[in-house]
Amino acid sequence: MKKRRIKQPLTTEQKIKRRNFLSFGIFGAFGAAAYGGWQWLYHSPEEKPGVTAGTRVPLRRALNKTELFFRRLAFNENHLVKTYPVERAAKTVRHNSDIGSEGDINIDQWRLKIIRKDKGVIQITLKEILALPKTELVFDFKCVEGWDQIQHWGGVRFTELIKHLGLQDEAKLAYVGMMTPDGQYYVGLDMPSALHPQTILAYEMNGKPLPAQHGKPLRLIIPVKYGIKNLKRMGTITFSDQRPPDYWAEQGYDYYSGL
Numbered sequence: 001m002k003k004r005r006i007k008q009p010l011t012t013e014q015k016i017k018r019r020n021f022l023s024f025g026i027f028g029a030f031g032a033a034a035y036g037g038w039q040w041l042y043h044s045p046e047e048k049p050g051v052t053a054g055t056r057v058p059l060r061r062a063l064n065k066t067e068l069f070f071r072r073l074a075f076n077e078n079h080l081v082k083t084y085p086v087e088r089a090a091k092t093v094r095h096n097s098d099i100g101s102e103g104d105i106n107i108d109q110w111r112l113k114i115i116r117k118d119k120g121v122i123q124i125t126l127k128e129i130l131a132l133p134k135t136e137l138v139f140d141f142k143c144v145e146g147w148d149q150i151q152h153w154g155g156v157r158f159t160e161l162i163k164h165l166g167l168q169d170e171a172k173l174a175y176v177g178m179m180t181p182d183g184q185y186y187v188g189l190d191m192p193s194a195l196h197p198q199t200i201l202a203y204e205m206n207g208k209p210l211p212a213q214h215g216k217p218l219r220l221i222i223p224v225k226y227g228i229k230n231l232k233r234m235g236t237i238t239f240s241d242q243r244p245p246d247y248w249a250e251q252g253y254d255y256y257s258g259l
């Protein structure tokens with residue numbers, strides 16, 4: 001007959017030894033995996049400079065996946081950005097960079113140019129934009145440089161402009177591009193963010209026409225994005241299925257820049 005081994009309960013010392021052995025083993029395995037992963041990332045090619053820049057190819061792939069995840073999350077239930085009573089809005093509005101929007105501009109000569117898909121260019125005056133239904137918005141504007149401020153903007157919803165100009169086919173494309181009249185500053189936006197109900201082409205700040213340094217005569221206010229995407233002094237709008245060029249993405253900032 002086989003002798004049955006009686007299992008003795010482990011002493012405290014044995015238990016500690018076993019736990020240490022296990023945790024060091026697991027720690028070591030993760031450490032090796034992390035080091036291997038880092039080596040792999042470090043030696044993988046840099047992405048080609050283009051619409052986005054400054055990272056490794058596998059990392060960009062991961063960033064794009066993150067972008068998709070947040071796009072789905074943010075637009076699940078037509079999520080609205082928090083708004084505030086108008087008294088909370090700053091009287092002295094912060095001012096940032098003016099690339100492509102320096103100095104003053106003659107409103108009578110200004111036109112918004114909309115490049116249609118295969119059907120030429122629409123040019124509209126500020127007067128025509130002012131005649132469309134107005135939307136006002138008081139929200140917390142956030143700049144990637146680390147400041148934020150509750151601000152009061154007024155203008156026309158981007159969706160309203162799409163409707164007014166009959167751009168339904170263009171709105172089915174994946175991206176919108178916007179550019180200053182001189183082409184020096186430009187942003188690319190995913191269509192769901194552009195069509196968000198709080199995205200407006202603003203011509204008013206604190207109830208008055210836009211001052212030159214805040215984007216006269218028309219700027220983008222897109223509360224689902226960081227400040228960098230809120231292009232001042234809009235000149236041209238384009239539509240496409242490819243990512244339009246984006247000034248800050250070319251410098252390595254996140255293309256999506258969502259909140």
Ligand SMILES: Nc1nc2c(c(=O)[nH]1)N[C@H]1C(S)=C(S)[C@@H](COP(=O)(O)O)O[C@H]1N2
Nearest residue numbers: 094095096097098099101143185227230232
């Ligand atoms: N044309 C143009 N638009 C621009 C910028 C710029 O330099 N040029 N800077 C962006 C950045 S980084 C921010 S935070 C906001 C600042 O807008 P404000 O000057 O009205 O505060 O505008 C955005 N739009």
Ligand SMILES: [Mo]
Nearest residue numbers: 143144227228
């Ligand atoms: Mo910014």
